[in-house]
Amino acid sequence: MNYHVKDLDLADKGKLRIEWAGREMPVLKQIKERFEREKPLKGIRLGACLHVTTETANLMDVLKAGGAEVALCASNPLSTQDDVAAALVKHYEIPVFAIRGEDRDTYYQHIKAVLDMNPHITMDDGADLISTLHAEYPEKIENVIGGTEETTTGVIRLRAMAKEGALKYPVIAVNDALTKHLFDNRYGTGQSTIDGILRATNRLLAGSIFVVAGYGWCGKGVAMRAKGLGARVVVTEVDPLKAIEAVMDGYDVMPMDEAAEIGDFFCTLTGDINVIRKEHFLKMKDGAIVSNSGHFNVELDLDGLKEVSREVRRVRENVDEYTLVNRKKVYILAEGRLVNLAAAEGHPSAVMDMSFANQALCAEYLVKHGKELKNDVYKVPEHIDRSVAEMKLHAMGIKIDKLTPEQEKYLSSWEMGT
Structure with missing residues (x-):
């Protein structure tokens, strides 16, 4: 074989x-x-x-x-x-x-x-x-x-x-x-992404500002779990419908340009390219922690990050420290790859x-x-x-109701009305 x-x-x-x-x-x-x-x-x-x-x-x-x-x-x-x-x-x-x-x-x-x-x-x-x-x-x-x-x-x-x-x-x-997607993307990604970030960093989420890029089912899951651990969650979006949903779910919504200045943790979950770019890295706090839980590492502009960095070193397993030209330090988890699988078990x-x-x-x-x-x-x-x-x-040992014949007839009829 x-x-x-x-x-x-x-x-x-x-x-x-x-x-x-x-x-x-x-x-x-x-x-x-x-x-x-x-x-x-x-x-x-x-x-x-x-x-x-x-x-x-x-x-x-x-x-x-x-x-x-x-x-x-x-x-x-x-x-x-x-x-x-x-x-x-x-x-x-x-x-x-x-x-x-x-x-x-x-x-x-x-x-x-x-x-x-x-x-x-x-x-x-x-x-x-x-x-x-x-x-x-x-x-x-x-x-x-x-x-x-x-x-x-x-x-x-x-x-x-x-x-x-x-x-x-x-x-x-x-x-x-x-x-x-209602379960794997939301509950699976939510739990395993937070697990990966915590295993890699051992940092406290409570009281921090956690930026979630993308409010699809994966982003919803991560936002839910970060909020549950006491973080203040900020969502960035390009879709107005998803942005409204995030607002009504209780999260702050703003462009990445603004979120970059205030976030302590960042996680991208969009499926798109260069969601966090070099201009965003330069605006980040000293010590910001950046991760990705979208499929490919292209969500983070790592080439752009290298262009504005003076030094790169591995400081922990799955944690790379980038010292920027402005002398601030930004930490990239798992080389920008899926943090839930690279730093945890998926x-x-x-x-x-x-x-x-x-x-x-x-x-x-x-x-x-x-x-x-x-x-x-x-x-x-x-x-x-x-x-x-x-x-x-x-x-799971869970039973549910079944429609009665009368209920089935009602749902398939337009004549019964109120």
């Missing part, structure tokens, strides 16, 4: 951590039990570019149980958990190409190693697998049934491809499932349970219906979204 991981001796530790995460992923467990019986992915080669974490490992196990031939690479150079990568190779016999801290060339070599399997289905977190396939291996696309995309940044890229007619096969936007497994359940069920859906779909970006089918919610409630 071809693979590239840091050290197979880490595998036993990784296996224990995978099992620990699996205890909080009951929906995936239910899907695995059915997949083992039915083998809906038999004969399917599935190439995945995801964060190599304990939760992802449980998803890979489910896909393999469903009959798929699976290969996995990292969707971010700093998100790989090396013990998990080793365990997947040694104990689960799944080819993995991922090493924490890999450079850009190695990162893309790993993506190409997954594409060498000639996948029928691609599974992405950020769309690097799909974009590389389209740009460098167009001859392999004819074998692809479809793909899935996990995160907001990737969905934005894929919709741009579809709009230009560049997307050559259908992709399901798992990120847009209600059982994904989302809790209980919330990833629903996200990855969508991934597994959408892979099954593509096998059955992929050839019927056009080359476009699709929402997760509603019946899949609802079934994931139902399985999660069942696993």
